[in-house]
């Protein structure tokens with residue numbers, strides 16, 4: 001199965017690398033506007049094949065969408081990343097135009113593709129992709145919750161001093177420094193609530209660290225992160241291509257779920273060959289419901305900004 005990744009930068013190339021060495025797709029096409037850049041990244045990744053033992057065919061193209069034809073999944077990572085001190089939301093002015101053009105170009109050659117949106121501000125870019133193409137809502141998936149949940153599990157594993165893979169935990173809500181909702185109440189260590197091992201204060205610190213997880217890395221690296229983002233996209237693509245039906249928090253269009261309408265926001269989804277196959281409505285307590293409503297308001301406000309940017 002063929003996957004196209006638009007944007008061969010840090011996140012896009014890492015995603016191509018993980019998809020290849022894990023054998024998730026038979027073919028990966030990287031596309032970038034920077035002359036020769038995607039070709040170079042693809043060649044570099046292909047030269048790993050004999051040492052890491054994969055058979056995925058990876059190629060790169062400069063803005064030639066005909067080479068992306070008949071992709072089953074298309075990942076959009078094109079756009080600018082934030083610098084230290086910036087919010088994701090500040091990227092909207094440049095990234096909205098890029099995402100709109102890219103998604104339209106992609107559909108000319110892959111009309112049946114499932115689109116995974118990564119570019120920030122991701123919830124708004126996902127909404128834009130949905131509204132500008134009119135595609136059915138199951139085929140537009142924003143990637144944020146997979147990454148935020150993996151950061152949450154990492155911080156929990158550090159606090160507990162236990163392996164992250166023994167920890168189950170999820171982040172819902174918007175993919176923003178103040179809009180994420182790490183569900184500490186539901187986090188567990190091999191099925192045991194983590195509150196049995198961590199104080200409320202320790203749990204609150206884990207939640208706070210999770211919410212600014214991307215900002216912390218941006219401060220350390222000078223640009224935003226790519227290893228965990230690339231791996232998170234690959235995890236999502238795996239569930240689509242191989243019809244794994246994993247439950248992954250994704251930014252998807254809600255119509256009444258969690259008492260929200262007409263926005264894309266992070267909710268628990270079953271992800272399979274049809275993209276978003278189900279939205280799970282888990283029972284939230286009053287505090288979590290209030291946080292979700294506040295998060296949705298912030299996402300909605302950002303979506304409103306699209307009107308003037310794209311006018």
Ligand SMILES: NC(=O)C1=CN([C@@H]2O[C@H](COP(=O)(O)OP(=O)(O)OC[C@H]3O[C@@H](n4cnc5c(N)ncnc54)[C@H](O)[C@@H]3O)[C@@H](O)[C@H]2O)C=CC1
Pocket residue numbers: 006007008009010011012031032033034037077078079080081082088091095098101102117118119120122143144147175223224225226229
């Ligand atoms: N949703 C999430 O969880 C995450 C989202 N991001 C976002 O992903 C985006 C990419 O981040 P990085 O890979 O670190 O940036 P990067 O700067 O390393 O790569 C972006 C690439 O997009 C390319 N590009 C720009 N306009 C294009 C167009 N019209 N067509 C094709 N390619 C184009 C650039 O030439 C560049 O190579 C950023 O907006 C960042 O904020 C990053 C990490 C996680």
Ligand SMILES: O=C([O-])CC(=O)C(=O)O
Pocket residue numbers: 081082088120147213214215218224225229
């Ligand atoms: O922090 C950023 O700007 C990039 C991103 O979305 C993340 O790493 O979570």
